[in-house]
Amino acid sequence: MSENRSNPEPVLPRAWPFEEARKLAEHVDARAAARPDDAAGPALLETGYGPSGLPHIGTFGEVARTSWVRQAYTALTGRPTRLLAFSDDMDALRKVPDNVPNRDLLEKYIGQPLSRVPDPFGTHESFAAHNNARLCSFLDSFGFEYEFASSTTYYTSGRFDAALKRVLEVHDEILAVILPTLGPDRRATYSPVLPLHPRTGEVMQVKMDAIDAAAGTVRWTDAEGETFETPVTGGHAKMQWKADWAMRWYALGVDYEMSGKDLIDSVRLSGRICRILGGTPPAGLTYELFLDENGQKISKSKGNGLSVEEWLRYAPQESLGQFMFNQPQRAKRLFFDVIPKTADDYLTHVEKAKALQAADSDSADLKANPAWFIHKGHIPTDAGSPVPFGMLLNLASVANAETPEVLWGFIRRYDASVSPESHPMLAHLVSHAIAYYADFVRPAKTFRASTEQERAALVDLADALRGYEGEAADAATLQNLVFEIGKRHAFEPLRSWFGCLYEVLLGQKEGPRFGGFVALYGVAETVALIEAALLRDSQA
Numbered sequence: 298m299s300e301n302r303s304n305p306e307p308v309l310p311r312a313w314p315f316e317e318a319r320k321l322a323e324h325v326d327a328r329a330a331a332r333p334d335d336a337a338g339p340a341l342l343e344t345g346y347g348p349s350g351l352p353h354i355g356t357f358g359e360v361a362r363t364s365w366v367r368q369a370y371t372a373l374t375g376r377p378t379r380l381l382a383f384s385d386d387m388d389a390l391r392k393v394p395d396n397v398p399n400r401d402l403l404e405k406y407i408g409q410p411l412s413r414v415p416d417p418f419g420t421h422e423s424f425a426a427h428n429n430a431r432l433c434s435f436l437d438s439f440g441f442e443y444e445f446a447s448s449t450t451y452y453t454s455g456r457f458d459a460a461l462k463r464v465l466e467v468h469d470e471i472l473a474v475i476l477p478t479l480g481p482d483r484r485a486t487y488s489p490v491l492p493l494h495p496r497t498g499e500v501m502q503v504k505m506d507a508i509d510a511a512a513g514t515v516r517w518t519d520a521e522g523e524t525f526e527t528p529v530t531g532g533h534a535k536m537q538w539k540a541d542w543a544m545r546w547y548a549l550g551v552d553y554e555m556s557g558k559d560l561i562d563s564v565r566l567s568g569r570i571c572r573i574l575g576g577t578p579p580a581g582l583t584y585e586l587f588l589d590e591n592g593q594k595i596s597k598s599k600g601n602g603l604s605v606e607e608w609l610r611y612a613p614q615e616s617l618g619q620f621m622f623n624q625p626q627r628a629k630r631l632f633f634d635v636i637p638k639t640a641d642d643y644l645t646h647v648e649k650a651k652a653l654q655a656a657d658s659d660s661a662d663l664k665a666n667p668a669w670f671i672h673k674g675h676i677p678t679d680a681g682s683p684v685p686f687g688m689l690l691n692l693a694s695v696a697n698a699e700t701p702e703v704l705w706g707f708i709r710r711y712d713a714s715v716s717p718e719s720h721p722m723l724a725h726l727v728s729h730a731i732a733y734y735a736d737f738v739r740p741a742k743t744f745r746a747s748t749e750q751e752r753a754a755l756v757d758l759a760d761a762l763r764g765y766e767g768e769a770a771d772a773a774t775l776q777n778l779v780f781e782i783g784k785r786h787a788f789e790p791l792r793s794w795f796g797c798l799y800e801v802l803l804g805q806k807e808g809p810r811f812g813g814f815v816a817l818y819g820v821a822e823t824v825a826l827i828e829a830a831l832l833r834d835s836q837a
Contacts, residue, residue, distance in 0.1 A: 309373070310665035313625065314362075317582050318369035321553045324580040325376070328552065331577070339377035342367050342553040343579070344443075345542075346384045348411055348428035350394045354605050354631065355557075355587055355595060357435060358621045362584065363555060364441055365622070365670040372664060372674070380443040382436065383545070386412045386425035387448040387535050389491075389500035408499040410535075412449040425449070435605050439614060440673075453532030458513075460548035461529040463574050464489060464536065465510040470573045471540055474566060489540035489570075490515050492527040500535065543567040547576035555582040559594070587631040595631060603631050611733045612640045612686070613725045618671040619643035633737055640686040640726070643668070647681045682723040683715060684708060684817065688809040689730035692818055694738050695803060695826060701727045711817045742804035746834045751797040754786040759827040765820045775820075776812025801830050 309315045325340050344359045360382060367378045387410045393403045399417040403424070406414040411425035421427040425447075433445055451457055464471065471489045479487055488505045492515060506524065507516040515534065518524045527533050536544050545551065546567070556564055561583060568578035587595045595603075608617050611633065620639045623629070650668035653660055654676050663669050668676055689704060698704050704727045708715055717724035747755060761778055783794035799808035808814070815823045 308661055310369075310661040310663075312369070312665040312667075312670075313582075314365040314369035314670060315373060315664070317366040317553075317555075317580075318373045320580045321366065321370050322374050322376075324552050324577075328550070328577060338550070339379050340367075340370060340552045341379050341381060341550055343381045343383055343545075343549070343551045344554070345556075346382060346429075346432055347388065348384050348386050348425045348432070349388065349390060350396070350428070353595060354603055354608065354617075356432065357439070357605055357617075358587070359555060359584075360436055360441055360443065361439070361618060361621045362582070362625055363553070364443075366553065366555075366582075368670060368674065369664075380441075381446050381549070381551075382432070382443045383446045383448065384425065384429050384432065385448045385538070385541070386410070386423075386429060387452055387500075387532075388538070390414050390424070410449065410493070410498070410500060412447070413498055439618075448535070449532070452535055455531060457544065457548050458530040460544050460574065461534070461536070462510065462513045463547070464540065464544060465508050465513065465515070465529060467573050468505075468508050468510070471570055474569050474573070475537075475539065478562075478566065487537075488515075488517075489537050490529055490534050491537055492517055492525070492529075492534040493532075494519060495525060495527070495533075502537075539563050539567050540570055543570035543574065543576075543578075546571045546579055547574040550576070551579045553581055554579045555584055558583055558585050582625065584625040585628040588628055590630065590632040590634075592630070603633065607633075608636065610729070611736075612636045612729050613643075613722065615647070615668075615671050615680075615722075616640040616643045616686075619646065619667055622667040622670060636733065637687050637690055640729075643671070644682055644685060644722075647672075647676060650676045651678070651681065679719075679721055682720060682726055683712065684723060684726070685809065685813075686726050686730065688813060688817060689726055690734055690738060691803055691805075691809050691814055693730050693734035694742065694805070695818060695822075697739075698731060698734065701731055704730065707817055707819070710819065738805070744804040744830070744833070745800050747797065747801045747830070750786060750788070751794075751801060752831065752834065754782055754788070754794065754797070755801070755827050755831060757786065758782050759824050759831075762815070762820050762824050762827075766824070768820075770816065770820065772810070772813040772816040774812070775815045776810055779811045779815075801834075802826055 309319060321340060342363050344363050346356055363380060367380055370376070370378060389408050390403065390406055390411055392407070393400045397417045402415060402417055412423050414424040416422065416424050416427040418427050421430060429445070429447065436443060468489065472487070475489065476484050476487060486502060486504045488503070490505060491500050491502060493499070494501050501517065501519065503517045503519065505515045505517055513530055514526050514528050516524060516526045535541065542563070564581070571578045589595050605617070616636065616639050619642050620635065646666055647668040650663060650666040653663040653666065657663065672680065692698070692704055692707055696703055696707070715723065758779065761782060765775070783791050786794070788794035795811060798811050799805055
């Protein structure tokens with residue numbers, strides 16, 4: 298009797314986008330089984346954008362993460378995909394954002410669709426168009442492959458007409474889902490349908506007096522007591538947002554959409570409404586929120602946290618990708634102080650990825666590496682840097698560097714074969730380090746005096762380093778020397794010795810591997826740095 302052996306499933310790379318890709322594949326398979334006529338269609342992934350405020354870094358994060366799921370899905374299944382970046386630009390302006398010019402101009406447009414609100418910046422035909430352009434601009438700058446979609450265009454073109462008529466057919470069932478979640482006042486006027494006032498253009502949140510599913514119209518009364526009958530088709534009405542989300546999933550056949558932790562209940566309700574309409578809610582990931590320096594959720598209307606432009610002033614775009622890739626289901630502070638470590642995390646991963654790619658370009662370990670996603674499946678040979686970003690910051694600090702040329706002087710002496718042309722990432726890092734040092738490191742530098750124990754160890758270190766002047770001592774040899782002196786002077790724990798080096802010599806709480814720093818900065822220069830600190834202490 299022979300055994301029945303099935304082929305084992307391929308081992309998924311140990312990276313969260315592949316776990317999401319597996320969920321997406323299961324969803325697409327179920328959709329194909331239920332609707333065989335749609336089986337050949339590509340998987341549709343969607344990201345949403347609310348253009349009531351300027352695009353912020355969280356919006357970028359959602360598109361980046363969804364793109365990585367898309368990349369993993371293609372690697373896993375070989376099937377086609379589409380990514381729709383959908384702007385809810387028919388939503389009403391609820392309040393004037395804090396971080397826009399000409400705020401008084403917008404006050405009289407409260408309640409109007411964002412696509413009908415003037416652009417306070419004066420560069421586009423509407424506030425929505427301005428913010429949509431900003432969204433597309435930074436998505437394009439990162440090379441994302443996506444299709445932009447405008448809610449206004451989809452509503453006015455009739456793209457949603459069939460789904461909107463379906464909403465009227467199940468209007469009461471949708472109410473039964475939503476009303477228990479509302480307070481008494483809101484419950485009294487709620488409808489999933491928001492007609493646009495035919496004279497003022499305002500998005501009306503009013504109770505429906507009558508629903509005519511066959512005609513595709515709703516009847517309602519405004520605050521002045523005038524009654525209107527409005528077709529829900531052709532852009533004359535839109536949906537309340539939870540119902541709108543569900544209607545969009547149903548109308549477009551969305552297979553995957555991730556969302557923030559603050560929308561868990563909304564996802565659940567929209568999923569129920571999608572099923573009432575006759576659709577299947579998409580698969581998706583619930584990600585944690587980004588926090589500002591005070592631990593508060595970042596907001597596009599408040600403009601707190603970091604912008605994409607600010608991040609890119611201080612670190613390369615690959616480091617921003619690294620930040621977005623790291624543990625999406627864990628809340629993270631998104632402020633300037635996270636940039637250096639994130640940049641060095643990227644550099645560590647990209648070096649590992651290059652080695653893995655050289656050995657086996659199809660290995661699971663490579664596909665689990667963040668750099669494989671950040672570089673869209675192929676790591677360039679010139680990616681990475683022989684000098685960590687944190688090291689460059691410390692070099693800029695001790696040299697009081699104001700121009701890249703100062704840092705390049707040290708780098709070329711350390712390795713004459715390195716140049717901006719041969720190492721473009723290092724060239725970017727040098728420029729970023731100068732900017733970061735000027736804005737954050739230099740203003741925060743605070744030197745402390747050494748203790749008696751630390752002073753003796755520093756004298757010992759300077760004496761030991763003099764023995765290497767004029768020699769080509771490598772970073773490892775110098776690091777071992779620093780360790781030995783820390784042990785010789787009985788620092789307990791040993792990291793307190795390195796804390797002394799950072800705080801007494803560099804004027805900061807943290808620093809690089811000190812041996813690597815000495816090799817880059819120079820042995821004689823480091824001796825002079827120690828002597829200057831000891832002199833400063835003696836004169837205090």
